[in-house]
Amino acid sequence: MATLELMALDGAARQNGVPALPTPDSSLGFLRDGYLFGARRFERVGGDAFRTRLLGRPVTVMRGADAARTFYEGGRFGRERAIPASVLHLLQDEESVQSLDGAAHLERKRLFLEQVNAPESLERARRLLVEEWRGIAGDQVVLYERINTVLTGVALRWVGINPSRVDLPALTTQLTAMIENAGRFGPQNWAARAMRRSTEAWAKRVVAAERTALTGHDTILGSISSYTEDGEVLTPEVAAVELLNVLRPTVAVGRYIVFAALALHRRPGWRRAFAGGDLDRIRGFVDEVRRFYPFFPVIGGRALKEFSWHGHDFRRGDWVLLDLYGTNHDERLWPDAGKFQPKRFDSFDGDRNALIPQGGGEQETGHRCPGEQATIDLMEQAVVLLATTHYRVPEQDLRVSLRHFPALPESGFIMEGVRA
Numbered sequence: 001m002a003t004l005e006l007m008a009l010d011g012a013a014r015q016n017g018v019p020a021l022p023t024p025d026s027s028l029g030f031l032r033d034g035y036l037f038g039a040r041r042f043e044r045v046g047g048d049a050f051r052t053r054l055l056g057r058p059v060t061v062m063r064g065a066d067a068a069r070t071f072y073e074g075g076r077f078g079r080e081r082a083i084p085a086s087v088l089h090l091l092q093d094e095e096s097v098q099s100l101d102g103a104a105h106l107e108r109k110r111l112f113l114e115q116v117n118a119p120e121s122l123e124r125a126r127r128l129l130v131e132e133w134r135g136i137a138g139d140q141v142v143l144y145e146r147i148n149t150v151l152t153g154v155a156l157r158w159v160g161i162n163p164s165r166v167d168l169p170a171l172t173t174q175l176t177a178m179i180e181n182a183g184r185f186g187p188q189n190w191a192a193r194a195m196r197r198s199t200e201a202w203a204k205r206v207v208a209a210e211r212t213a214l215t216g217h218d219t220i221l222g223s224i225s226s227y228t229e230d231g232e233v234l235t236p237e238v239a240a241v242e243l244l245n246v247l248r249p250t251v252a253v254g255r256y257i258v259f260a261a262l263a264l265h266r267r268p269g270w271r272r273a274f275a276g277g278d279l280d281r282i283r284g285f286v287d288e289v290r291r292f293y294p295f296f297p298v299i300g301g302r303a304l305k306e307f308s309w310h311g312h313d314f315r316r317g318d319w320v321l322l323d324l325y326g327t328n329h330d331e332r333l334w335p336d337a338g339k340f341q342p343k344r345f346d347s348f349d350g351d352r353n354a355l356i357p358q359g360g361g362e363q364e365t366g367h368r369c370p371g372e373q374a375t376i377d378l379m380e381q382a383v384v385l386l387a388t389t390h391y392r393v394p395e396q397d398l399r400v401s402l403r404h405f406p407a408l409p410e411s412g413f414i415m416e417g418v419r420a
Contacts, residue, residue: 017311018060020051027054034403035294038063038323049310059319060312061298063326065333065360068353070309071322072361072368075102077301079367082319105367107229108242112370113363115223116246121158125250125374126381128154133385137420141391143261144412147254148176151378155250159243160219161206174199175244175251179406203240220246249371255406256375257382258413259293260286262400263340264386265393265413270342274387284345286379290357291328292340294400294407298323299359327356391415 021041023029030037038061041050049062062071071077115121132153136146152172156163174195181192210225211233224242227234234242263285264271270285303318314320329337333354334344353360358369369375396411 017308017313018049018051019045019047021045024053025056026052027056030054032403034401034405035297035325035407036402037297038321038326039329042323042326047310049312054321057319059321060314061321061323063323064330065327065351065353067309067322068327068356068360071299071301071320072353072359072366076304076307076314077320078102078304079300080302082300082302104229106365109363109370111223111227111242112246115220116371117363117373121220122374122377125154125158126377128157129378129381130385132157133389134420136385136389137418139417141415141418142412143415144254144258144408147257147382148172148251151251151254152247154378155247158220158250159224159246160221171199171202171247172251175248178244178248179252179255182405199244200237200240203243204236207236207239207243246371249369250374250378253375253378253382255295255408256289256293256379257386258408260289260379260383261386261413261415262293262398262409263289264383265398267340271387274384279384281342281346282380282383283376284348285342285383286376287345287348287355288340288342289379290375291334291355294325294402295357296406297325322356322360324356324359327354385420389418389420391418 026037026041033040041052041061042048042063048064048067049060051058051060053059129150132150135150135153136143138146149168149172152168152175153163155175156166156168156171177192177195178199181189206221207225210221221243224234224239224246227239233239264274274282274285298321301320301322303314303316303320305316307314328334331337333351348355352362352368358372358375359367361368363370363372392415394414394416396414398409398411398413400407400409
């Protein structure tokens with residue numbers, strides 16, 4: 001039986017182009033339906049957008065390539081006050097690159113594009129993962145836990161920090177908590193934010209030591225520490241936040257690697273092909289992992305100017321959520337979207353607003369994640385390593401709940417007899 005929120009909409013609710021849900025607030029529905037929150041309501045309203053309230057705030061929820069293009073291109077949306085503080089303070093924090101808009105955003109983003117996306121930097125990240133992969137070995141390994149430790153070591157070495165000078169288990173726990181608790185509310189989120197403040201204090205000390213050493217631009221850490229805007233170096237607080245904005249996303253790739261392991265386990269033909277050196281479709285496999293499996297469900301923005309879309313008039317300051325998961329599972333873009341089919345990318349046209357697990361539009365001119373290529377490179381390398389590593393997968397609970405943000409197999413993917 002349909003809930004009040006999903007009852008048929010009357011004519012009054014459809015005023016101004018985009019229909020409004022009749023429920024006073026959809027927060028409980030969002031928590032109940034998780035990643036499928038948007039899909040179930042788009043189906044009910046028969047369109048690609050609807051209006052409702054979340055946490056008491058009016059919001060328009062959108063999906064699809066056209067919605068992503070509108071959201072990411074043309075300077076229509078900014079990020080200020082677009083993400084709840086419980087999420088912002090764990091994943092990005094104030095004054096970070098992703099919280100900026102316009103020229104300030106593009107200027108700061110240049111630092112990441114030049115340092116993280118440089119071909120030699122990406123190749124180094126892949127090489128470091130190969131070197132750190134020996135840490136995956138063990139008689140019984142929970143891949144989710146172990147890969148986070150491995151990637152923390154990779155991230156530290158990648159930016160230019162010696163892992164032997166860091167409490168690696170503690171830092172792994174702190175970085176993982178930021179990701180794991182971003183979709184939670186209450187005590188767990190508060191504890192993770194307190195942990196984040198401790199991690200930022202450590203990052204400030206690292207930046208201060210780097211500035212004293214004056215090592216220059218030879219490392220990502222050196223570039224962040226010496227980066228200037230308007231002739232001034234970043235404040236210690238902002239530099240620390242941006243350092244964490246390289247470390248934390250690198251560890252977050254571990255979730256995708258766990259999903260890649262799950263895909264290889266359920267489709268052993270792909271594992272055999274990659275183990276045998278047939279890597280022609282490895283990019284398609286990785287992109288299908290990013291499309292098919294759930295990561296972050298939505299991204300928020302606030303309208304920077306007035307404009308119309310699909311008959312709806314947006315005003316300056318209006319809050320919008322773009323449904324990332326819903327767009328990546330839109331049957332019009334991805335036929336048989338509920339099936340894992342890497343070969344679909346043999347004919348993919350490369351539309352930057354269709355495959356949007358890490359945002360849409362162009363990296364250089366918008367808010368698409370600057371670390372996307374690093375994510376892809378690390379995933380490709382991890383897939384090869386998984387395919388060529390000896391391990392057994394015992395009986396376990398590999399279900400993926402779509403009600404938990406961010407999602408993960410229930411067991412964390414247990415491996416036995418792992419020999420790297």
